[in-house]
Amino acid sequence: xxxxxxxxxxxxxxxxxxxxxxxxxxxxxxxxxxxxxxxxxxxxxxxxxxxxxxxxxxxxxxxxxxxxxxxxxxxxxxxxxxxxxxxxxxxxxxxxxxxxxxxxxxxxxxxxxxxxxxxxxxxxxxxxxxxxxxxxxxxxxxxxxxxxxxxxxxxxxxxxxxxxxxxxxxxxxxxxxxxxxxxxxxxxx
Amino acid sequence: xxxxxxxxxxxxxxxxxxxxxxxxxxxxxxxxxxxxxxxxxxxxxxxxxxxxxxxxxxxxxxxxxxxxxxxxxxxxxxxxxxxxxxxxxxxxxxxxxxxxxxxxxxxxxxxxxxxxxxxxxxxxxxxxxxxxxxxxxxxxxxxx
Amino acid sequence: xxxxxxxxxxxxxxxxxxxxxxxxxxxxxxxxxxxxxxxxxxxxxxxxxxxxxxxxxxxxxxxxxxxxxxxxxxxxxxxxxxxxxxxxxxxxxxxxxxxxxxxxxxxxxxxxxxxxxxxxxxxxxxxxxxxxxxxxxxxxxxxxxxxxxxxxxxxxxxxxxxxxxxxxxxxxxxxxxxxxxxxxxxxxxxxxxxxxxxxxxxxxxxxxxxxxxxxxxxxxxxxxxxxxxxxxxxxxxxxxxxxxxxxxxxxxxxxxxxxxxxxxxxxxxxxxxxxxxxxxxxxxxxxxxxxxxxxxxxxxxxxxxxxxxxxxxxxxxxxxxxxxxxxxxxxxxxxxxxxxxxxxxxxxxxxxxxxxxxxxxxxxxxxxxxxxxxxxxxxxxxxxxxxxxxxxxxxxxxxxxxxxxxxxxxxxxxxxxxxxxxxxxxxxxxxxxxxxxxxxxxxxxxxxxxxxxxxxxxxxxxxxxxxxxxxxxxxxxxxxxxxxxxxxxxxxxxxxxxxxxxxxxxxxxxxxxxxxxxxxxxxxxxxxxxxxxxxxxxxxxxxxxxxxxxxxxxxxxxxxxxxxxxxxxxxxxxxxxxxxxxxxxxxxxxxxxxxxxxxxxxxxxxxxxxxxxxxxxxxxxxxxxxxxxxxxxxxxxxxxxxxxxxxxxxxxx
Numbered sequence: 001x002x003x004x005x006x007x008x009x010x011x012x013x014x015x016x017x018x019x020x021x022x023x024x025x026x027x028x029x030x031x032x033x034x035x036x037x038x039x040x041x042x043x044x045x046x047x048x049x050x051x052x053x054x055x056x057x058x059x060x061x062x063x064x065x066x067x068x069x070x071x072x073x074x075x076x077x078x079x080x081x082x083x084x085x086x087x088x089x090x091x092x093x094x095x096x097x098x099x100x101x102x103x104x105x106x107x108x109x110x111x112x113x114x115x116x117x118x119x120x121x122x123x124x125x126x127x128x129x130x131x132x133x134x135x136x137x138x139x140x141x142x143x144x145x146x147x148x149x150x151x152x153x154x155x156x157x158x159x160x161x162x163x164x165x166x167x168x169x170x171x172x173x174x175x176x177x178x179x180x181x182x183x184x185x186x187x188x189x
Numbered sequence: 190x191x192x193x194x195x196x197x198x199x200x201x202x203x204x205x206x207x208x209x210x211x212x213x214x215x216x217x218x219x220x221x222x223x224x225x226x227x228x229x230x231x232x233x234x235x236x237x238x239x240x241x242x243x244x245x246x247x248x249x250x251x252x253x254x255x256x257x258x259x260x261x262x263x264x265x266x267x268x269x270x271x272x273x274x275x276x277x278x279x280x281x282x283x284x285x286x287x288x289x290x291x292x293x294x295x296x297x298x299x300x301x302x303x304x305x306x307x308x309x310x311x312x313x314x315x316x317x318x319x320x321x322x323x324x325x326x327x328x329x330x331x332x333x
Numbered sequence: 334x335x336x337x338x339x340x341x342x343x344x345x346x347x348x349x350x351x352x353x354x355x356x357x358x359x360x361x362x363x364x365x366x367x368x369x370x371x372x373x374x375x376x377x378x379x380x381x382x383x384x385x386x387x388x389x390x391x392x393x394x395x396x397x398x399x400x401x402x403x404x405x406x407x408x409x410x411x412x413x414x415x416x417x418x419x420x421x422x423x424x425x426x427x428x429x430x431x432x433x434x435x436x437x438x439x440x441x442x443x444x445x446x447x448x449x450x451x452x453x454x455x456x457x458x459x460x461x462x463x464x465x466x467x468x469x470x471x472x473x474x475x476x477x478x479x480x481x482x483x484x485x486x487x488x489x490x491x492x493x494x495x496x497x498x499x500x501x502x503x504x505x506x507x508x509x510x511x512x513x514x515x516x517x518x519x520x521x522x523x524x525x526x527x528x529x530x531x532x533x534x535x536x537x538x539x540x541x542x543x544x545x546x547x548x549x550x551x552x553x554x555x556x557x558x559x560x561x562x563x564x565x566x567x568x569x570x571x572x573x574x575x576x577x578x579x580x581x582x583x584x585x586x587x588x589x590x591x592x593x594x595x596x597x598x599x600x601x602x603x604x605x606x607x608x609x610x611x612x613x614x615x616x617x618x619x620x621x622x623x624x625x626x627x628x629x630x631x632x633x634x635x636x637x638x639x640x641x642x643x644x645x646x647x648x649x650x651x652x653x654x655x656x657x658x659x660x661x662x663x664x665x666x667x668x669x670x671x672x673x674x675x676x677x678x679x680x681x682x683x684x685x686x687x688x689x690x691x692x693x694x695x696x697x698x699x700x701x702x703x704x705x706x707x708x709x710x711x712x713x714x715x716x717x718x719x720x721x722x723x724x725x726x727x728x729x730x731x732x733x734x735x736x737x738x739x740x741x742x743x744x745x746x747x748x749x750x751x752x753x754x755x756x757x758x759x760x761x762x763x764x765x766x767x768x769x770x771x772x773x774x775x776x777x778x779x780x781x782x783x784x785x786x787x788x789x790x791x792x793x794x795x796x797x798x799x800x801x802x803x804x805x806x807x808x809x810x811x812x813x814x815x816x817x818x819x820x821x822x823x824x825x826x827x828x829x830x831x832x833x834x835x836x837x838x839x840x841x842x843x844x845x846x847x848x849x850x851x852x853x854x855x856x857x858x859x860x861x862x863x864x865x866x867x868x869x870x871x872x873x874x875x876x877x878x879x880x881x882x883x884x885x886x887x888x889x890x891x892x893x894x895x896x897x898x899x900x901x902x903x904x905x906x907x908x909x910x911x912x913x914x915x916x917x918x919x920x921x922x923x924x925x926x927x928x929x930x931x932x933x934x935x936x937x938x939x940x941x942x943x944x945x946x947x948x949x950x951x952x953x954x955x956x957x958x959x960x961x962x963x964x965x966x967x968x969x970x971x972x973x974x975x976x977x978x979x980x981x982x983x984x985x986x
Contacts, residue, residue, distance in 0.1 A: 020672050023616065024665040027623070030709070031658050037636045037712045038651060046248055046720070049292050089217040116219040116261055141222040142265035149290035151248035152262070226844050226924060226933050239842070246722050252581060254724070257574040259907075293714075297724025304714050305721060311706045312731050315699040322695060 048149030060137025070137030076163030088125035096172035104132030225264030339395025346388035347476035357466030386447030464531030521553025529618030543604035562949030586628035689746025696739035744799035770795030789834025797827035814962025822955025829948025856938030
């Protein structure tokens with residue numbers, strides 16, 4: 001303790017004075033924090049951390065009879081690919097399908113991975129929504145999906161000629177987003 | 190499955206109760222992955238897997254662990270975890286594998302990084318503050 | 334017509350709250366200048382507070398009337414009700430939405446303020462004026478919120494043919510009456526907050542202030558305790574995975590006010606009995622109410638990702654934040670300016686009742702700090718562009734770090750004397766707890782329990798025994814109710830802790846795809862799947878598993894877990910079936926159909942798990958007994974005071 005004093009409570013009060021503003025300071029930082037949080041647009045996407053990483057090894061069986069299955073080697077052909085993660089039971093995937101067609105129409109090489117899907121359902125879906133895919137692998141237990149850090153359907157990855165993941169698009173591709181995707185595809189070549 | 194639990198606490202706080210957030214997955218018709226709803230035969234391994242699954246975050250429900258979710262992708266993640274544990278992989282290695290893919294979001298056990306160290310300094314700070322307060326409070330008594 | 338009447342009542346109530354604030358403040362100024370006793374202005378504050386509360390109640394009753402009639406010209410009724418709903422859910426629908434719940438909040442707050450104005454005579458008049466003015470200040474914010482941003486009586490045109498109904502999940506008797514329960518807790522804390530403001534303004538912080546505030550804190554605490562306990566149990570049976578606490582932001586939002594109220598309750602005791610911990614008690618009074626507002630804000634603004642499960646409104650979130658910033662911000666400025674001049678009060682030694690209570694307060698506040706930081710931290714990292722999850726692996730050990738020392742002191746504290754004591758004196762009372770604890774430690778070690786559940790299993794029996802020790806040598810018939818309440822509440826802590834530890838340590842889980850006729854063993858139970866049948870309810874269909882369960886060689890019971898499909902709105906839920914024995918619960922869930930005609934079953938044997946909620950109920954009961962004791966004493970005092978006043982009046986004449 002700091003020496004004798006006339007009023008024993010006094011020195012503590014001096015320390016206390018300073019400490020009394022502490023709660024207000026903490027409260028203000030809380031307000032700042034949540035104001036920042038409220039101003040930031042809500043973002044529920046969980047982006048993949050595999051961008052810039054090579055694709056893991058995998059080999060998926062064919063999801064439909066008229067397209068071959070998909071393996072890692074099919075995506076490292078020296079040419080960039082779009083890898084579309086989709087499913088016949090996923091409604092946004094059907095919404096996105098015209099854009100996938102449009103991308104294919106503009107020369108993009110598109111491979112698909114069908115998540116937890118039956119062959120018949122998928123064939124009907126492709127008949128309805130078009131089939132721009134060169135290959136479609138069937139991922140029945142989301143194994144490849146988990147391995148590349150994809151957290152839902154639909155998602156679209158840009159894979160460069162060496163099989164390295166270059167870009168991830170989360171959610172359905174809108175018509176206005178096609179040029180950006182094509183640009184990413186060009187960047188990857 | 191809807192997160193009734195959240196809804197419940199929402200009601201406790203008499204929150205504006207509106208439509209339940211529609212899950213991002215529709216109903217796929219595939220059966221669950223082999224080990225989504227099946228335990229490992231070895232109870233010790235199963236306990237290991239269970240402990241890990243309780244601390245991994247379901248990616249589409251966003252507020253449940255994969256051990257507490259009926260979302261198909263949570264089932265597929267449980268399948269992966271159980272298979273890897275059965276192959277003798279270390280639980281922390283599996284956690285690391287997922288963090289490598291999804292970032293720190295996927296684990297409920299925060300790691301100590303340049304961004305999260307305050308989270309772990311907080312208890313120490315609180316302990317220090319508590320010690321200081323208590324010491325000040327009591328040391329004066331000696332004089333009186 | 335009713336809607337207009339309600340709105341008029343609400344406006345009038347708001348105006349009176351304004352009057353209450355201004356009159357209170359002006360009277361206080363004249364008091365301070367020493368010019369008279371505040372005069373007429375001081376005289377009107379109390380009646381105005383009473384009328385304000387009654388008018389708010391009129392507005393709420395009007396809204397309930399609109400819901401009861403299903404008046405479809407009112408927007409709120411259209412959005413939240415339906416003519417075909419049972420009456421009880423129509424009425425519950427009044428507060429099952431944002432606007433109605435806010436109206437309920439101001440009503441209870443107004444009535445509580447009116448009650449304080451009517452009966453509280455212990456405090457010096459200026460302090461009462463400041464308290465009531467502070468209460469009006471808080472209420473005004475809520476009135477403003479209601480009238481400007483969320484008018485519950487807004488009309489709608491054209492009038493629709495039918496209402497949109499209430500979420501079927503919320504049509505549960507427990508849930509219908511749950512929000513008001515929690516609100517009572519929040520409002521109690523708001524009254525405590527007003528007392529703290531009043532005391533700060535006039536620097537009258539002493540035992541009288543603590544005694545006036547204590548019943549409100551106790552009442553709030555009882556309601557919060559019961560609210561959290563019941564919420565946890567519903568989560569447990571509703572979710573279908575056997576968990577009962579997930580450290581989810583929304584749960585944490587309900588836990589934080591409870592932690593602060595628990596600390597406040599104990600520091601109030603010190604202030605009332607010993608005139609110590611003055612500034613600290615004031616601070617806790619402010620914090621406890623802040624936590625209820627912060628919790629409401631976190632949930633309703635949807636700022637934390639995990640609470641996206643229901644419609645949230647960022648605009649309303651901002652409004653609550655504004656209220657929060659004004660109320661709490663100004664209270665904290667006042668605190669910073671004034672608390673330095675509030676002296677610390679009486680002294681005491683480390684080993685004393687006060688010492689133990691201070692320790693309890695510091696530990697509870699630290700747990701509160703951990704929960705707050707852990708809950709908000711994802712926001713911090715998001716500000717830096719990274720997503721982090723903070724869950725049980727963080728909260729459990731970090732909270733235990735402070736919880737364990739706290740309950741260790743809990744075993745000793747109630748045995749100590751005020752001011753100064755020696756552990757040697759109470760050693761004979763500590764011995765039984767110590768022996769039981771050591772025995773439990775050996776037994777749990779032999780059972781192979783590890784980690785936090787081990788600590789829980791050791792501590793729980795020790796606390797249970799130690800918590801009863803204050804009864805030793807007392808005449809149980811003449812035991813003061815507050816002491817009985819304390820003993821029961823502390824015993825409840827031990828019971829709940831035992832349940833939690835047993836659930837973590839001894840639960841057995843069985844996930845299986847079973848054929849009809851198959852017998853499955855889970856723990857000491859044999860479960861037979863006798864069949865799966867379709868059943869139908871009012872707005873759902875379901876598959877129901879017919880289970881025959883037998884505990885060891887005992888009788889056979891039937892259990893029927895369901896997988897339900899609601900069709901409006903379309904939703905699938907599992908309805909678990911539970912069978913409770915004295916030593917635990919069997920928890921069964923029916924999953925999907927598997928290949929080969931088998932059915933997914935999820936079965937858990939959870940030894941002693943109901944003790945978690947039994948303990949919570951005991952804690953609440955203890956609080957209720959203590960409250961009853963305090964109120965009876967207050968009542969006796971008021972009666973005596975009136976008698977004396979009456980006699981004086983007669984003698985004076």
